Amino acid sequence: MSRDGGSMWRDALLMAGKDLRVERRSRVTLNQVAPFALLVLMLFAFALDPDRDVLARAAAGLFWVAVLLSSLLAVQRSAGLETADGLPDALRLSGLDPAGIFLGKALAVAAQLILLELLLGAGVVVLYGVDIHGVATLAATGLAATAGLAAAGTLYGVLAGGLRVRETLLPLLLLPVVAPVLIAATRASEAALTGVQLDVSPGDWLSLLAVFAVIYIAFGVAAYGSLLEEL
Amino acid sequence: MDPVVHFRAAVCLLGRFPALAGIDLDVGAGEIVLLRGPNGAGKTTLLRAAAGLLAVVRGEAVVAGVDLTRDRRAVRRHVGLLGHDAGLYTELTVADNLRFWARAAGRPAAAGIAALDEAGVDARLHAVAVGRLSAGQRRRASLAALLVRRPAVWLLDEPHAGLDAAGRDVLDGILVDAARGGATILLASHELERATGLATRNVVVAGGQSVAVAGAARVA
Numbered sequence: 001m002s003r004d005g006g007s008m009w010r011d012a013l014l015m016a017g018k019d020l021r022v023e024r025r026s027r028v029t030l031n032q033v034a035p036f037a038l039l040v041l042m043l044f045a046f047a048l049d050p051d052r053d054v055l056a057r058a059a060a061g062l063f064w065v066a067v068l069l070s071s072l073l074a075v076q077r078s079a080g081l082e083t084a085d086g087l088p089d090a091l092r093l094s095g096l097d098p099a100g101i102f103l104g105k106a107l108a109v110a111a112q113l114i115l116l117e118l119l120l121g122a123g124v125v126v127l128y129g130v131d132i133h134g135v136a137t138l139a140a141t142g143l144a145a146t147a148g149l150a151a152a153g154t155l156y157g158v159l160a161g162g163l164r165v166r167e168t169l170l171p172l173l174l175l176p177v178v179a180p181v182l183i184a185a186t187r188a189s190e191a192a193l194t195g196v197q198l199d200v201s202p203g204d205w206l207s208l209l210a211v212f213a214v215i216y217i218a219f220g221v222a223a224y225g226s227l228l229e230e231l
Numbered sequence: 232m233d234p235v236v237h238f239r240a241a242v243c244l245l246g247r248f249p250a251l252a253g254i255d256l257d258v259g260a261g262e263i264v265l266l267r268g269p270n271g272a273g274k275t276t277l278l279r280a281a282a283g284l285l286a287v288v289r290g291e292a293v294v295a296g297v298d299l300t301r302d303r304r305a306v307r308r309h310v311g312l313l314g315h316d317a318g319l320y321t322e323l324t325v326a327d328n329l330r331f332w333a334r335a336a337g338r339p340a341a342a343g344i345a346a347l348d349e350a351g352v353d354a355r356l357h358a359v360a361v362g363r364l365s366a367g368q369r370r371r372a373s374l375a376a377l378l379v380r381r382p383a384v385w386l387l388d389e390p391h392a393g394l395d396a397a398g399r400d401v402l403d404g405i406l407v408d409a410a411r412g413g414a415t416i417l418l419a420s421h422e423l424e425r426a427t428g429l430a431t432r433n434v435v436v437a438g439g440q441s442v443a444v445a446g447a448a449r450v451a
Contacts, residue, residue: 011335014331014334014335018320018323018327018331021323021327022320022322022323025322025323025324025360026322081320081322084321085316085317085318085319085321086314086315086316086317086318086319087316087318087319087320089282089284089312089314089316089318090318090319090332090376092284092304092307093282093283093284093307093310093311093312094332094335094336095307095308095335095336095337096335
């Protein structure tokens with residue numbers, strides 16, 4: 001073989017392109033995850049307040065809960081792609097850098113989550129009657145939170161992939177871990193969605209999101225190879 | 232010349248069960264060795280250990296110059312494994328799969344398509360999702376994914392399974408050509424008539440050990 005390890009980033013782009021090609025062909029995110037996310041938003045609207053007052057005040061939290069629940073499906077799907085039909089062995093023998101595999105899968109999940117967040121953002125504006133006051137803050141929050149969710153999700157996806165009953169175990173493992181993302185992203189988005197100034201500036205919450213993302217990206221790069229051995 | 236595959240008193244555990252219980256085996260470049268034996272004899276375990284997918288916990292195990300007892304991951308770039316499963320993404324087309332695995336092996340995407348032709352995969356199937364292929368066509372696509380890696384050591388577990396007569400002839404031709412090119416080939420098979428005719432040497436595996444070595448069946 002002409003390859004001796006390869007570049008991590010080249011492998012990451014190869015893996016991300018493959019996962020997105022699978023999505024383009026199967027349209028699971030488009031046809032199943034996106035409708036599920038919108039359904040969650042609508043159910044919140046039915047349950048909380050037809051007059052929209054409560055909804056507008058709680059919009060940030062509801063938005064991120066919907067993102068979190070949708071990300072479970074996206075992560076489950078991403079991890080499931082690599083566990084079928086001899087693919088764990090094929091990946092281990094492929095010569096691809098495990099860190100590149102991790103980054104590529106996280107990139108693909110992140111790309112899908114960003115599209116979901118845009119869709120859910122539109123849903124929040126339409127369904128909850130929210131006015132957006134800080135697009136830049138929302139965008140920064142979305143990027144930092146997405147990076148953390150995708151990295152942690154990809155890591156726990158492969159961890160659960162090596163265990164039985166992974167479909168039910170993954171939410172149990174992942175949701176407590178990403179609770180800080182839910183809290184920080186909600187707080188960072190609140191001012192931008194409600195226009196109300198908070199005691200703690202959005203920048204502080206953004207910093208927390210960035211730290212979370214960096215920790216899980218670093219952990220994934222370091223640990224994914226060992227977790228891949230257990231698949 | 233040192234053997235390309237060398238196992239001496241090698242022990243490999245599946246849980247606490249010694250699936251390889253002190254096996255001895257030496258295979259040189261250009262050899263096609265048939266591993267024979269009943270189910271559970273340790274043939275698949277031996278192939279997976281040689282691929283660096285299972286740990287050799289005792290004894291000597293060296294493949295393609297890599298000591299598996301020290302760093303079994305390092306051998307993986309030198310070996311190709313055709314196992315029971317396809318190792319392909321069922322939702323991607325045959326061509327997309329081969330382009331991906333070609334690039335993963337550090338080769339141009341076009342090499343994947345060339346490998347499909349070499350493995351005898353009908354060009355009309357290139358745009359079909361792997362999940363929709365028959366077992367035989369999927370086997371050919373898996374063979375193409377192995378071909379594109381150009382491994383020094385080929386590890387094949389029941390490679391003829393699912394293939395029709397034409398597919399078996401294609402596979403045998405590829406293996407003979409690879410061996411002539413210097414590749415080392417280990418194949419486990421229950422299709423003894425065909426596999427014995429293909430192999431340059433037969434090794435009987437039973438109880439996780441190589442218990443007998445038969446003479447050459449085919450002159451390389």
